[in-house]
Amino acid sequence: MKTEGIIVLSVSSALYGFSIILVKMALNQGYSSYSLMSSRSLLSIPFMVLALLLLRGKVEYTKPLPMRDLAIIGIIGSGTAMITLYVGQAYTLAINAGFVFRFVFIFTALFSHFLLKDKIDKGQYASMAIMFVGMYLLSTDGKALNPQWGDILVLMASMQVGLTNVLAKITMKKVNSYLISAIRILIGSVFTVLLVSIMFGLTTLSPLYAIPHTVLALALLEIIFIFLYYRGIEIEGPLTATLFFLMGALVSAALSYFILGESLSLIGWTGGLLIIMGAYILIKKSN
Numbered sequence: 001m002k003t004e005g006i007i008v009l010s011v012s013s014a015l016y017g018f019s020i021i022l023v024k025m026a027l028n029q030g031y032s033s034y035s036l037m038s039s040r041s042l043l044s045i046p047f048m049v050l051a052l053l054l055l056r057g058k059v060e061y062t063k064p065l066p067m068r069d070l071a072i073i074g075i076i077g078s079g080t081a082m083i084t085l086y087v088g089q090a091y092t093l094a095i096n097a098g099f100v101f102r103f104v105f106i107f108t109a110l111f112s113h114f115l116l117k118d119k120i121d122k123g124q125y126a127s128m129a130i131m132f133v134g135m136y137l138l139s140t141d142g143k144a145l146n147p148q149w150g151d152i153l154v155l156m157a158s159m160q161v162g163l164t165n166v167l168a169k170i171t172m173k174k175v176n177s178y179l180i181s182a183i184r185i186l187i188g189s190v191f192t193v194l195l196v197s198i199m200f201g202l203t204t205l206s207p208l209y210a211i212p213h214t215v216l217a218l219a220l221l222e223i224i225f226i227f228l229y230y231r232g233i234e235i236e237g238p239l240t241a242t243l244f245f246l247m248g249a250l251v252s253a254a255l256s257y258f259i260l261g262e263s264l265s266l267i268g269w270t271g272g273l274l275i276i277m278g279a280y281i282l283i284k285k286s287n
Helices: 003-028 033-055 067-089 094-115 122-140 149-171 177-200 213-236 238-245 247-259 266-286
Strands: none
Touching: 003 033, 003 067, 003 094, 003 213, 003 238, 003 247, 033 067, 033 177, 033 213, 067 094, 067 149, 067 177, 094 122, 094 149, 094 238, 094 247, 094 266, 122 149, 122 266, 149 177, 149 213, 149 238, 177 213, 213 238, 238 247, 247 266
16 A cells, blocks of 8 residues: 555544534534535535636646536535435434444445446455444344434445445546545535525525534535545545545544543444444455
């Protein structure tokens, strides 16, 4: 692995682990999932316009830009996936979301298999089964028959992100990772603001000057995360990048305990560790 790849992926994973906590903090402060998402997206738009102006003429890309692919990455990666994640976090603990969202690796591996023709052997399927058992224990705590609705939504968000990881890697053959990041966030943010405004009205939008520091910090963290994470995908590939992404679950777990006062039972921790272990085995067998 290259030194740059290790650095950008380690930092991006830690940042995203912290962003999970910021989402829960904002929700606990009274923000609805949709209002939080639209406010965060509204803040991101001017930052991305500035980023595109700064990147113009400084990065290489194939002309014309593959706008259809970039639009799909933006609408799903920074649009529907994040909406699903934020709504899911309103119905589950941040510590749960931190672990369940690591299913990104399973879906990255599956989409790599279908789109990039990467092979999946029996051992990898077994590790995926271990992760799903872990999620069931984490979500039900060994008591409820069905997993929590919030955890299921977080799982659905991880599936969408897994897809965009692979699509981004394909698109990086034509477009620099920084440019993809900026366009993804811009398209996804505009899509989110429009969708939430149409569905729930303009009251979901807060004036920029009235948006609290928690949401501003969240917007900046997620912007930095995407730029670093996509750079990591460009350097090391989507599977290796997702290995580092697992570290974010531990960051989320620690911060959930110290900042939010959340905790898990022994069964819950067992489930979380099974998710990490299954993902690690899956990664080792992918190399």
